[in-house]
Amino acid sequence: MMQTVRYIPTYTQQGPNPPATGSSLHGHGHWMPENVQLRRAWLSSLLDKTKPEIPHKIRKEVNPVETFRKLIEENSTLYMLAHSMFEEIPEKAPYDRDPTTLKKQVRNYRTMLYLFNTLLTEVPEYFLNDSPDVPSGLIGFPFNVVVDWPMGTPSGRQFFLDYRVNECLKAILNKWNDFLKDPTAGGQGESGGNKTLIKAGWNSNRALQQLEDKANESTPNEPKRKFADLFEYPSGGTPENFFNYPHWDAFFTRKFRSGVRPVAKAAVVNACESFPLSFDTEVSGRTTFWLKGTPYSLHDMLGATKDSSVGTYVDKFVGGVVYQAFLSADSYHCWNAPVTGVVKYRSLIDGTYFAETAASGFGGSSGPDPAGPDLSQRYITHIAARGVLIIDTDVEGGANIGNVGFVVVGMSEVSTCEWFSNTEVGKTITQGDVIGAFHSGGSTHCLLFQRDAVRKLQFNPKAQYPEVASANLAVNSELATLI
Structure with missing residues (x-):
């Protein structure tokens, strides 16, 4: 079989180059505002309520934003990169101003930190705007809006790949997740x-x-x-x-009512309410995933660099298929078992949060892409915080297609990937079971199939040819049947 790599167009009916004030920049995912003016209006409102200060403590505990400030200012290399990633943003529209003040918004790391501090006690908004020129909309990735331009610069890519930076970001985002799960958030009593x-x-x-x-x-x-x-x-x-x-987390991880998403009679069902992104065959054990085109590298995706025991599963999937799909921020965010089988391996892998591929940043041939997180989905399957589950389907009631891999990827501030207790190694999961969830934002996931299994399966055309898909595939719907 020939290797097939397919992408969803980034700009619907607007060509490949980002317009200065265009309206449809993030057409698949709703993680970042689709309208640049909406993003600027929300960011302007956030700046209005942000004070130029970073308290040493927040809710009687050490403020992780202050810890991040110390890391930057006490390390010469990170201090240089923190400055440079803002200085490398072009001095021209649409990066230099917002529609209300015509002034630069976030142009230094200190302002970034002040905004992070404010966001620690804010839930993601459905931003309502009465202006006829600026629509209302979902702000699914508020932290990502703040760093959208600097993360696309050469210095920004280096900064956000640094493990010390990501340790601080993890602490910040975990603190934010605590707030999102707090029924007393906002200091307004039990409700x-x-x-x-x-x-x-x-x-x-x-x-x-x-x-x-x-x-x-x-x-x-x-x-x-x-x-x-x-x-x-x-x-x-x-x-x-x-x-x-x-609280926010209870809403975000809401379940479908019984009967709304029945489990299809199929060898493999859709694991997430998600939109097809790519379908690749003949995947490699290890390759240069950071280059333009971003091929899949099983060794890196499954975390073999951190846990050698997963190496045997890497070998099983070499030459097989990787199907990737993404979850919109306004969708169902639990994960359902795609197959029936015994859990053979489970892990959670620490990784990056705001790293994006160079091809979508300021070094790209078409200039910086405000939809960089969208274009970086294949890239981040190898480096972002993620979870890995390997399921053996050669059991009674299973599809008998060998091992199936399920990789869930925490994109940007989605800092928590949670496997539920029914996925412990050795347990049998049944197709359609709710087995885990993302917390706080939209994200992406992959299903991996062995080479021999592919010969037994007929895939849903909308999964195998993502360019023909026009909407999410329902969770638990048919993804592949036995031939």
């Missing part, structure tokens, strides 16, 4: 977390409509369902109180 969600615009008609539209687009032949008919929520929930979710 504080819920009030914070409402303050962030999630009970608005626009937000609810977007969530409903995203879920319903996966099942175009079924009647349209309202939010309350699609998802589980706590007792007493209404649209007005945003279904009584106690």
Whole structure:
């Protein structure tokens, strides 16, 4: 079989070059605002409520942003890179101003840190704007908006690959995740977390409509369902109180109601509510994944550089297939078992958070791409924080297609990949079981199949040829059948 590499176009109907004030820059994922003006308006509002200070403690504990500041300022190399990654941003539109003040926004690392400190006590917003020139929309990756331009510079790529930087970022994002799981967030009593969600615009008609539209687009032949008919929520929930979710994480990891996503009768079902990105055959054990084109490198993807015991599984998948798909920030974010089988290997791997491929940064042939996180999805499967699960399907009730690999990738501030307890090594999981979840943002995932298994499988054409897909594939829907 010939190797097949397919990408989804970054700019719908706008060509390859990013427009200075264009409206559709992130057409697949909704992680970053699709409209540059929306991103600037939100960032301007964040700057308005940000103070030029970094407290030593936050909620009576050491402030990880202050720890990050010390790391930068006490290390000459990182201090130089922190300065340079902002200085390397071009002095021209759309990087030099926002639509309200016509001044530069985030042009130094100190402002970046001040904004990070503010975000530690903010939930991701559904930003509502009454201006006819600036739409409302989801701010799925608030931290990523702050660093979107510097992370694409040569110095930024070096800075955000440094393990010490990523250790600090992990501490910052873990602290943020604590806030997102806190029912007293915002200091407003027992319902504080819920009030914070409402303050962030999630009970608005626009937000609810977007969530409903995203879920319903996966099942175009079924009647349209309202939010309350699609998802589980706590007792007493209404649209007005945003279904009584106690905090952001409870809303974000919400489950579908029973019967909404039935498990298809298939050898492999879709593990995530997700949009197809690529389908590659004849994948390599190890290759130069950091070059333009970003081929898959199984050795790096599965974390063999950190755990040699996974090497035997690398060998099993060489010459096989990698299918990758991404989750929108407004979608279901739990993971379901794609196959029935016994768990043979499970891991969680620390990695990078804001590293992107050079091809999508300021060194790219088309100039910097504001959708860099989208274009970097294949690249980050090798270096980002991620989880790996290997399932043996040669068991009673299984599809008998050997080992199937499931790699979940924490993209940007998605700092938590969680395997549930039913995925412990030696346990049998049943196709369709809920086995884990992302926390705090949208992300991407891969399914790996052995060479011999591919000869037994007929894949869903929308997975095998991502360019024909026009909407998410429903979780638990048919991904592949036995020939």
